[in-house]
Amino acid sequence: MRVLLVSPHPDDAEVFCGGTARLHVLQKHRVEEIILTRGERGTLPIHGPRYGPRRVEEARRAAEALGYTRVHQHDLGDMRVPEADAILTLRELADTYRPDLVYAPEPTHPFYKHPDHHAAGRAALEVFQHKVPLRLYHTQRPSHREDITTVYEDKVRAVKLHKTQRMLLEAGRIYTYINPQWAGLRGKTEEFRVVLARK
């Protein structure tokens, strides 16, 4: 089984499907991640030009911690990912890697309007939805819940390797407890909207 994780930014896979990814690894599935941007814009005005390389390194270490086989790092521009470029990039990988299952951001989230998440989700649907099943993360319309209790600590450790994102992630975690629907996370589960392949 070959799994692909599509991340607009260096931390998305760990935050939204890191536990599920770890479960795949433990089942001896091959897990590869594609990160579309270096996340250089960050979340705070203090973030400077050296921020992108730091985030790339954090993602590499988190991927290693969870046991992904490979990370494909791209630089399509944080906050300005062109959907057409995302499609081309994913199509190229689809031809060489040929995943059996794809995780990607939910492109129809009603109020999480990050343009890169929308572009990545739409691109993933465009490239994969007629070929393989997708599980869309950060969704408000979950149709599949993965119990990640057994690997929850692994996930938390991997998320914490994104040191530059600590403030945001801690805020996000608090928010997750207040309103888990928003994040597609409920304590020790991860939620997905499943899109089955239509041939």
Ligand SMILES: [Zn+2]
């Ligand atoms: Zn993101």
